[in-house]
Every structure is written in C-alpha cells, then in structure tokens.
Amino acid sequence: MERADVREPAPPTPARGRTVRHPSPKEYVRIAVVLAVVTAMEVGIWYAEISRALLIPLLLIFAVIKFVLVVLWYMHLRFDSRTYARFFMIGLAGAVTLFLVVLLTFRAFSG
Amino acid sequence: MATVSVRTEGARSGLLRRPTATTGFWSWITTVDHKRIGILYGITAFAFFVIGGIEALFIRLQLAQPNGKILSASTYNEFFTMHGVTMIFLVVMPLSAAFFNYFIPLQIGARDVAFPRLNAFTYWAFLAGGLFIYSGFFLGGAPNGGWFGYAPLSTVEPGNNMLFYSLGLLMTGIASTASAMNLAVTIINMRAPGMTMFRMPVFMWMGLVVQLLLAFAMPIITVGLFQMLFDRRFGTHFFDPAAGGDPVLWQHMFWLFGHPEVYILILPAMGIVSEVLPVFARKPLFGYQFVVFSGIAIGFIGFGVWAHHMFAVGLGPVANTAFGISTMIIAVPTGVKIFNWMGTLWKGDIRFTTPMLFAVAFIAQFVVGGLSGVTHAVVPADYQQTDTYYIVAHFHYVLFGGAIFGLFSGVYYWWPKVFGRMLDERIGKLHFWLMVIGFNLTFGPMHILGLQGMPRRIQTYPATLGLGVWNLVATIGAFIIATSVLIFLLNAIASFRRPKDATADPWDARTLEWSVSSPPPPYNFEEIPVVHSLDELWHRKYAEREGGLVVPVPAGGAGTDPPHGEGHGDGGHAIHLPGQSFFPFVAALGLPLIGYGVIFHLWMAVAGAVVLLVGVYGWAIEPASE
Amino acid sequence: MAVHTFESEHEATSTGLPNTKLAMWLFLASDCLLFGALISTYVLYRGSSLVGPYPADVFDIPYTSVSSFVLLASSLTMVLALAAIQRGEMGRMRVWLLATALLGMTFVGGQVYEFTTFYREGLTLSTNLFGTTFYVLTGFHGTHVGVGILMLLSLVAMSFTGRITPRDTMAVELVGLYWHFVDIVWILIFTVVYLIPTGK
Incomplete structure (x- = not known):
C-alpha cells in the first residue's frame, strides 16, 4: 500500500474503479x-x-x-474508460479486417 | 531501514504451506521475482541456443561437401526443423522475454510486474513446451516438417513428430500470450510517478509493441495449431484436399501469425540497440519520437504483409501486388530507425565497448537483411528466390545478424546490472570479432548459393551442381561462430570467479535501472523514483550550461548510487512484495501431461487437467501476498 | 484465471485503471482473433462438404433458438449479480451467480444433447468439412462456457469462505466481462452457423 502514497494522484477520469456509473x-x-x-x-x-x-x-x-x-x-x-474500448476495438477490427482479406483471397464470397 | 515483508509465519490459508526459501532449489521453483524469472528465461534460452547451434553444426557438416553422409535424410529433416523451431520459439523469443522481464519494472520504476505469479507461470509453461517438443527425439521422432509445418505434409505423415510440434508450440503459445497481457499491463499501468509514456526508454516502447503483437498474433497460430492437431490426431479435414479442405488455409493461419512474429523477434533487439547507442555515443537518441512512432508503425503494418510469404502459392495478381506494395511500405519506418541510429552516432563521443560493437554490427547486418528483404517484395524476383538459400541468407541476416547480435549487445550491456560483475572486455571483443567474421562467412555465401539455385531444406546435392565451394565456406563460418559462442561461455564463467564489484552505473548510462545497485535489491527501488524527464538518470547526473556545455551535477545532488540496506533508522517503511508460490509451477506441470495424453493415452490428459486445475485453484485461493 | 489478483484493484496505477480489468480487456481483444480464425474457417468451408449430412439435414432451429435465449438470459442474470454485489447484497449476488451458472449449464447440456443427436445422424468430426468446422468451432465456444461456469461456481464458493467480500466487486465484474464475451461470440455463431442458410 506504500506505493499509493508515492504516486501522483491519478487523474479523476471516469475510469476510477467504483466511481463509474x-x-x-x-x-x-x-x-x-x-x-x-x-x-x-x-x-x-x-x-x-x-x-x-x-x-x-x-x-x-x-x-x-x-x-x-x-x-x-x-x-x-x-x-467505462475509453482505454478498454480502444483495446477491444483493435482486437475486433483486426480480426474482421484480417480474416475478410483471407476470405477474399479464397474468393469465398463469390459463390 | 526498509523492511521487506514478503510473508508472515504460519500462513496456512492456501492448499500448501507458503514457500519461503530465499536461496537454493526451491527458491527458484517458487520465485515470483521478475528478476529471477528473467534470469531463468535467459539461462534456459541460452541452453536452447547451444542445442539449436549444435543442430546447425550438424546441418553444416552434412552440407559441407556434395553427397554428404553424416545425417540420414530423416534425421536431417528433424534437425533442420528443430533448429528453426528452437532458434525462434525457444531462443530469440524467450531471450527477449528475459530482458523484458528483468528490465521492464526497473526501467519504468516499479517493484515488480502487474501479475507476478502469472509471470512465473509463463516461464514454467514455456519451459514445459520446450522440453515437450524436444522429448519427441526420445519418443518416436522430433518434429520434421519444417519450422512452419506446411500442411498437408505436416498432417498426413505417419508418426507423432508433428504432434510434438503442434502441442509443444501450443504450450509456449499459452506462455507468450499470458506474458504479453502481463507485461503490457505492467508498462501501461505500473509506471513511476512522472514516467509518462514519452519519458519511457525506447526499449519499453518496443516492449509494449511486442506484447501487443503477441497478444494479437498468438491466438491465430493457436487456432492453426489446433486445426493441425485435430487433422493429425482426430481425423478432421481442415487441410485435407481429398475432403474439400485447403492446405493454403494453414499457410494463412501460419503467416498471419508468422509475419508479426518476425517483428516480435526483431523489435526487442531494436529496443536494446536504441538503449546502447546513446550510452556509448554519449548523446541522447536522435529523434526519440521518430524511433517510437516508427516502432508502432512497424507493429501495425507488420500485420498487413503476411501474404508475401505466399507469393508462389498462386493467390492471384491482385493479392500479390497489394502485398508486394505493403511489404515495400514497411521498409520505410524500418529505414527511419536506421537513420535515427546513425544520427545518434554522428558526432558522438563514441566508446567502442563490446555492447557498442554488437550494436553497430546489428545496424550494418540488419541493413543487409532488410535490403534483401525488399528484393522479396518484388513479386517476380520472389518467384526466383522462394525456397532457395537466398531466403535462408536473408532471414539469418535479420534474425542472427540482427536479433541475436542485438541481444548479445544487451547481454554485455546489462550483465553487470544482473550479476554484479563485468564481463571481460578483451575476451568480449574477441567474441565479437569472431562472431562477425563467422556470421558473414556462413550466411554471406548463401545469397550466392540461393541465386545459383540451391533449394532450402535439401539433405544433400550432387557435385556436378558446383555448389561445393560456397557450402564449404559456410560450414567453416559456422564453426567460427561456434568458437565465438564458446568464448562467450568462458567469459561468462570467468566473470563469476571474480568478486561482485560492479558499481551501480558502470557505463555512465541514462536510464533508471542504473540508479539502483548491481544487482538490484529484491524490491528494486527503496523509494519509488519520481521521474522528470526522458533519460532521467542522465539528467540527475549532468546539467547543461549555457552554450551547450554538459557538466556533472556536483556531488550531493541526486546521486547515482542511492544508499540501500541500513541507514534509515526505525522510521522506515515496509515494502510489500508478492509472496512466493508453488502453484504457477504446479499449473504449468499439467500442460505437458495433457500433451502426452493427447498423443498417447487420453487418461493422462485427464490427469494433466486435474493437475492444472489444482494449480489454478491453489493459486486462486492463495492470497497474492500475506 | 480471472479471479485471483484482486489486490491490484486497491493500488493506484498510472492510468487509474485497475490492472486486472485492463488485462481482461486485453485478453478479450486477443480472444477476438481466436474466434475470428475459427469462425472464418467455418465460413470458408461452408457449402464445401463433399458428402452429407449437410447443415440443413441436422440443424433444429427451434431447439437452438431456445439455447440462444438461455445464454442471452444468463447475461442478464450476470449483470444483476454484479449490480447486487455493488450494492453489497451478497445473498442476492449468490442467487444471481448461481442462476447464471445454471443457465450456462443448461446451454452446455443442450449442446451435448445436440452433439449426440448429430452424431447419431451420422455427423462426426471426420465425416466432412461441415462436421470438422462445426464441432471444432462450437466445441471451442462450449469449452469457453464451461470455464465460465467453473469461475461462477468458484465465486459463489469463495463468497462463503470469505475470499469474496462486498469489497471484491471487481472479481464479479471480471468474470462478468468474460461471460458476456462468450455470449457475444454465440450471438455471431448463432447467426453465421445456424441462421444464414448454406448456398447448396
């Protein structure tokens, strides 16, 4: 718990644990x-x-x-904090984009 | 004095009594200290480096002369496959992980990683995976289908060889994924006060990019490996053309992972070099932000170039053109880095220590590898180069001339910090020069061999092809490399026979890890540092006068060697460290059991699952620290 | 794996975000690529089976629709459990967690029944590409649900032994995130695998 004292106070973003509505x-x-x-x-x-x-x-x-x-x-x-959303969006957008390209190289949608 | 409260006596809230050994065998099995785990990663990776190197020597002996008879064709297949699997998954990745584990908390000013027990688990899972793959040699045959295990060869061949490949890599994959989450969260969330993202050392930035690459690339190969495993073991048809399946799907799965993997291998070395160059040129890194952003750009674009490994498959002109262009584009941020490193050296007050020599050689050799890489981006040229020794030359220039040289630079640079002793500089330079000569002698001629048409992975070749001379040269080079590694080993052993006399900051360095003693105390920082700038330690030591003259801060200012241990009286404070634990080790023990179960008897898999569950539950019930 | 490191919740972090939650979101982002790979393998091979049974021969849409409702309902009970512990109502939290676990078990039980039915109708892992891709995709998902059920039951058990107290809302929230993720993956699977008809 010592660490909490030496750190600068975290910015009051809406992300702070239980203050989120x-x-x-x-x-x-x-x-x-x-x-x-x-x-x-x-x-x-x-x-x-x-x-x-x-x-x-x-x-x-x-x-x-x-x-x-x-x-x-x-x-x-x-x-919640935007940070979570950003992480999730990277994963989601990455998955959609990469695998769409893979399927396109197989011409999977032209049948 | 600062008391270190690791645990309390008689803690019995878990399944097993809390381990408390601080020395000896069990202290290492149960450790959750990121520094010890880093050392474990490093030693294990080096052991695998020696093994993979011996495999390479056998390969070179076999190819030294036409019609070589040292290895049978099937043994040869196992050796070249295991050489690749070892060097990539069991050497360069864990060696990078060793540096990240050890130095992420130290460079960002933290006492440990975000999840110390998860950290221990990832090491044991990696070790389990590595030993599991190698156990194939004693249980009917090691992997023999090439490091990228192309289907359908990898799924139709009889024998359990490729089962060891898929299951073993699944285990190391679990380790890498979990480690990626852990270290990424550590970098994002555990920074010392004032350590903003853009005050972090470049090595930390490259660390973050690598962890994110791992987080998003590993799941894809996980699925691919499962599909391969199921095809081989349970009769599915993912890559089986006879049932309508398509082996090219495996290639996509593999290279969707495999190309980000290339950057997973090289970015840590780029980070190390970006630390070493400024210290020994006594200048700040030229264009810090460019280096950071080009690293991020490499990470992003690295996901968009995978099909350049598949130009010869027949994806069609549109796909080939698109991926050829994206591959050329990724050379841009890479080139930006090269120029920044040269700018760092320009007009620097350069000290050619061993780490510096390795870093400079890294730049030169990586440029060669990078340029031959750009030639692959030209699709028609790639048709000629695919599956020849030209490719072998290219990726060894990147991964040996680049990654391994960068990692050795880090080894020499950080050795005094980790072990409290300097490596001998003269022996180090001998190591360096032998390695540079041996490396270029081995892999330089392979460009020529490849353009002469020598295919990869062939066990031997007839004398009439005229490939004998350059192959012999390459073999001689390989033995020079082996000699240099032996010299390094002697240097390392010799360093342990000397007293622990390294100072906190022997190189006059710039980053926070050099502000604590060598080796650092278990709690890293007695007081969590407050950071005011990039190159924090440098600014504590030196001030810039008017006119740009740099002068040392007078003694009594922020010193380089903070007192540790005694001296603070009773008004000190308790430093809370996570407690040691058996459970990460137990949980990891379940993985190879499950693996053997899948290959041999399913009841073993059930036993393995039970062990895994016991480990995970023991871990969940046990408090992180008492 | 999500329930053991609540300690960092109480520490100040650089971003102000708890370590555990950040790690969980990173894990879910990473898992997107896992299911992305599995679902696209299914899509790639849809309609490529050389022999039957084909999807239209075995699928029972009313049955699977009920399963989907069950899993959706479990997401509701899960958030209600979180709302309960956030108000400090441990008893109610246990009820909702158990309800979530029960709904999850109903779903997995339904999946086991579905698999056995398909198996009896001649569809195995190795019958054709449909069997291969269908069983592996839904099996991966079912395993995820199974792990979720284990975590839910562990939460309930730990709430009795005092390892989960009204202060540990984060533990419930993390398991919830995982649980909802499994639910949204099923939303996609239900549409892509069951509802969208195969070309042939």
Whole structure:
C-alpha cells in the first residue's frame, strides 16, 4: 500500500474503479427485453420465406445490434474508460479486417 | 531501514504451506521475482541456443561437401526443423522475454510486474513446451516438417513428430500470450510517478509493441495449431484436399501469425540497440519520437504483409501486388530507425565497448537483411528466390545478424546490472570479432548459393551442381561462430570467479535501472523514483550550461548510487512484495501431461487437467501476498 | 484465471485503471482473433462438404433458438449479480451467480444433447468439412462456457469462505466481462452457423 502514497494522484477520469456509473437493474432488464425481441425477429425472418439477398444482410444487422448492445451496456464500454474500448476495438477490427482479406483471397464470397 | 515483508509465519490459508526459501532449489521453483524469472528465461534460452547451434553444426557438416553422409535424410529433416523451431520459439523469443522481464519494472520504476505469479507461470509453461517438443527425439521422432509445418505434409505423415510440434508450440503459445497481457499491463499501468509514456526508454516502447503483437498474433497460430492437431490426431479435414479442405488455409493461419512474429523477434533487439547507442555515443537518441512512432508503425503494418510469404502459392495478381506494395511500405519506418541510429552516432563521443560493437554490427547486418528483404517484395524476383538459400541468407541476416547480435549487445550491456560483475572486455571483443567474421562467412555465401539455385531444406546435392565451394565456406563460418559462442561461455564463467564489484552505473548510462545497485535489491527501488524527464538518470547526473556545455551535477545532488540496506533508522517503511508460490509451477506441470495424453493415452490428459486445475485453484485461493 | 489478483484493484496505477480489468480487456481483444480464425474457417468451408449430412439435414432451429435465449438470459442474470454485489447484497449476488451458472449449464447440456443427436445422424468430426468446422468451432465456444461456469461456481464458493467480500466487486465484474464475451461470440455463431442458410 506504500506505493499509493508515492504516486501522483491519478487523474479523476471516469475510469476510477467504483466511481463509474453502471446501469441500474431496471436498465439491464430493458436491454434484455430488446435482446430477446431482436432474437425473436431473427428466428422470425428465418422462417419467413424471403430471398437470400435480403435475409443475409438482415440477419447480420440483427446480430451486430445484439453484439453492440451487450458490449455497450452489459460490458459497460459505454460507461467505462475509453482505454478498454480502444483495446477491444483493435482486437475486433483486426480480426474482421484480417480474416475478410483471407476470405477474399479464397474468393469465398463469390459463390 | 526498509523492511521487506514478503510473508508472515504460519500462513496456512492456501492448499500448501507458503514457500519461503530465499536461496537454493526451491527458491527458484517458487520465485515470483521478475528478476529471477528473467534470469531463468535467459539461462534456459541460452541452453536452447547451444542445442539449436549444435543442430546447425550438424546441418553444416552434412552440407559441407556434395553427397554428404553424416545425417540420414530423416534425421536431417528433424534437425533442420528443430533448429528453426528452437532458434525462434525457444531462443530469440524467450531471450527477449528475459530482458523484458528483468528490465521492464526497473526501467519504468516499479517493484515488480502487474501479475507476478502469472509471470512465473509463463516461464514454467514455456519451459514445459520446450522440453515437450524436444522429448519427441526420445519418443518416436522430433518434429520434421519444417519450422512452419506446411500442411498437408505436416498432417498426413505417419508418426507423432508433428504432434510434438503442434502441442509443444501450443504450450509456449499459452506462455507468450499470458506474458504479453502481463507485461503490457505492467508498462501501461505500473509506471513511476512522472514516467509518462514519452519519458519511457525506447526499449519499453518496443516492449509494449511486442506484447501487443503477441497478444494479437498468438491466438491465430493457436487456432492453426489446433486445426493441425485435430487433422493429425482426430481425423478432421481442415487441410485435407481429398475432403474439400485447403492446405493454403494453414499457410494463412501460419503467416498471419508468422509475419508479426518476425517483428516480435526483431523489435526487442531494436529496443536494446536504441538503449546502447546513446550510452556509448554519449548523446541522447536522435529523434526519440521518430524511433517510437516508427516502432508502432512497424507493429501495425507488420500485420498487413503476411501474404508475401505466399507469393508462389498462386493467390492471384491482385493479392500479390497489394502485398508486394505493403511489404515495400514497411521498409520505410524500418529505414527511419536506421537513420535515427546513425544520427545518434554522428558526432558522438563514441566508446567502442563490446555492447557498442554488437550494436553497430546489428545496424550494418540488419541493413543487409532488410535490403534483401525488399528484393522479396518484388513479386517476380520472389518467384526466383522462394525456397532457395537466398531466403535462408536473408532471414539469418535479420534474425542472427540482427536479433541475436542485438541481444548479445544487451547481454554485455546489462550483465553487470544482473550479476554484479563485468564481463571481460578483451575476451568480449574477441567474441565479437569472431562472431562477425563467422556470421558473414556462413550466411554471406548463401545469397550466392540461393541465386545459383540451391533449394532450402535439401539433405544433400550432387557435385556436378558446383555448389561445393560456397557450402564449404559456410560450414567453416559456422564453426567460427561456434568458437565465438564458446568464448562467450568462458567469459561468462570467468566473470563469476571474480568478486561482485560492479558499481551501480558502470557505463555512465541514462536510464533508471542504473540508479539502483548491481544487482538490484529484491524490491528494486527503496523509494519509488519520481521521474522528470526522458533519460532521467542522465539528467540527475549532468546539467547543461549555457552554450551547450554538459557538466556533472556536483556531488550531493541526486546521486547515482542511492544508499540501500541500513541507514534509515526505525522510521522506515515496509515494502510489500508478492509472496512466493508453488502453484504457477504446479499449473504449468499439467500442460505437458495433457500433451502426452493427447498423443498417447487420453487418461493422462485427464490427469494433466486435474493437475492444472489444482494449480489454478491453489493459486486462486492463495492470497497474492500475506 | 480471472479471479485471483484482486489486490491490484486497491493500488493506484498510472492510468487509474485497475490492472486486472485492463488485462481482461486485453485478453478479450486477443480472444477476438481466436474466434475470428475459427469462425472464418467455418465460413470458408461452408457449402464445401463433399458428402452429407449437410447443415440443413441436422440443424433444429427451434431447439437452438431456445439455447440462444438461455445464454442471452444468463447475461442478464450476470449483470444483476454484479449490480447486487455493488450494492453489497451478497445473498442476492449468490442467487444471481448461481442462476447464471445454471443457465450456462443448461446451454452446455443442450449442446451435448445436440452433439449426440448429430452424431447419431451420422455427423462426426471426420465425416466432412461441415462436421470438422462445426464441432471444432462450437466445441471451442462450449469449452469457453464451461470455464465460465467453473469461475461462477468458484465465486459463489469463495463468497462463503470469505475470499469474496462486498469489497471484491471487481472479481464479479471480471468474470462478468468474460461471460458476456462468450455470449457475444454465440450471438455471431448463432447467426453465421445456424441462421444464414448454406448456398447448396
């Protein structure tokens, strides 16, 4: 604990451990309802007989919506320090970019 | 005096009694001190360096003459594969890890890394992986499919050889990934007050970039190795063309990791050289920010060039052109660094000590390797060079002439700090000159051999090809290198027969690790330093008068050798150090058991998983320090 | 692996961010590339199987939809557990953690049942590329869920022995981050593997 004394006080960023405002349980439940509805819509349009050209983008958009909701609210990236978000974005963007290029070199989407 | 409270008596809150030995065998097994772990990494890596070197000598003996008969074809395959695997995964990576472990806390002004027990675990996991791969020699055959293990050769060949490869590298991969998280967090979060990012030594910046490269590259090879393992052991078809699979996928997985890996290998050496040059040129590093940003740029672009290893695969003109261009672009930040190093030397008050000689040779040889690398970026030229000795020459100039020379520079530079004794300068210079001559004699001719058409990895060649002369020269060079390594070993042993008399700052250096005694006390800094500038220690020692004249700060100013040990009376303070632990070692012990289980009997894997769980839970229940 | 180093939470760090949480985010960022590699292998080989069974022959979308709901629900119980310990309500935290673990076990149990069904219908690791890529991808994910369940149960157990006190909100938050990550990976797998129909 000695170390805390010799360090300069950390800047009062919103990142300081417990000073971060986390959503209330009510908000958590509200997000869960949205997630459930979007999932239901995913399964719904899967049953609806629409063309692949429409179905696939719609499904991907729904998945991204759910992904973003969980990351922003349940994983608190909307409220926490930007540093976490930056790390995660590097990993996420890196994965998407690198593997899109790999798949493109295989011409995986032209079939 | 500063009391070091490592533990309290009778601590029984864990599964095992808290280990407290400070000397002897168990003190090393249970250590969580980043300095001891650094030394363990260094010694292990050097042992593997000797083994990998002996393999190289056998290869060179076999190739010294046409129709060589020293190694059978299958043994030859094992030797060249293990030489590559050893030098990359078991020598250069852990040797860099040794320096990072030892010097990250010391250079940023911290008492240890962020997660000391995780740090111990990564060392044991690395050791387990290395020994596991080598155990293949005694259990039916070591890896024999080349260090990059191309499918389908690596997945269809009978024998367990490549299982040792995939499982062993998975273990060292776990070690590297965990270590990357640990060290990255340490650099970002554990800096002393005032040690802003842009007051950090360049070695710390390169450390951070390397850890991030590891964090993002290792998971890709992990997946690739799992796929190879499953193809070979459980009958999946990831790389099996007969079932519609594509072996080129392995090449992508491998090189998506493999090219960042090249920078994982070279950036630490670049960081070391960036520390050594200013000290022995007695000038600040020229263009500190350029060196830092070019390092970051290399890290980023390094992820975008992987397919230049695959030009001959047939990815098509668009992909080949794009990757050819990105490969040429990455030469720019690399060139920036070279010019900054030369600018550092320019008009410097240069002292050609052994570390300085290695650093200067690093620059020269790395330029040669870098330039031959640019020739690979030209796709049609690469078609001619692929899989020839020209490639072998290129990457040895980068990884031996570059990385190993840079690391030896670090060894000579930091030896007094780590062991409290200087290495002999005259023997050191003999080592250096023999190594430079041997190195260039070995790998210089390989450019010619490659352009004459000698393929990589062949076990022998007929006399009619006319390759004998240069091969003989290369073999002679290899033995000169071996002699130089032997001389280094003698130098190292001799240093231990002398008294521990190195001062805190024998080189008149610039960074914080030289402000504490040699070797540093277990707690590193009695008082956490407060940092005011880049090259903090230099500014504590010297002031600049008007007109640019640099003068020493009069004694009684901020000294270089702070008192440690006695002298502070009872008004001192307790320094809280993390306690030793058995559990990182236990957890790592589970890994090779799981590995053998996957190869031989699955019940062993279950036993290994139990050992791993016991280790992890013992670790979780045990407090970090009492 | 996430639960043992809370100590650094109480120290001042250079960025003001706790070491453990920073390390966890770095780990999750790194894990993005792991699942990126696995998912893209699946995508690369979708529709490339030379023999059946093909995805359309074995998938049971209503069944897997229920599994997906279960895993989504477990994310809700997880954040409720975090909210509970942040208010110091240890009893409620235990309930929500156990609920999360139970939902997770339901999911993994469902996966085991699904695997056995597929196996009986003739799909093994080595049947075709679909079997190869499907089992390895979902198996990796299932293993991640399994590790998460172990961590959740450990948290509950440690809350009884006093290793987790109302001050250790970070431990719950870290396990939560891991758990939600596993959930978002499943969101992608559910869409890419199950819902998007194969060309052939």
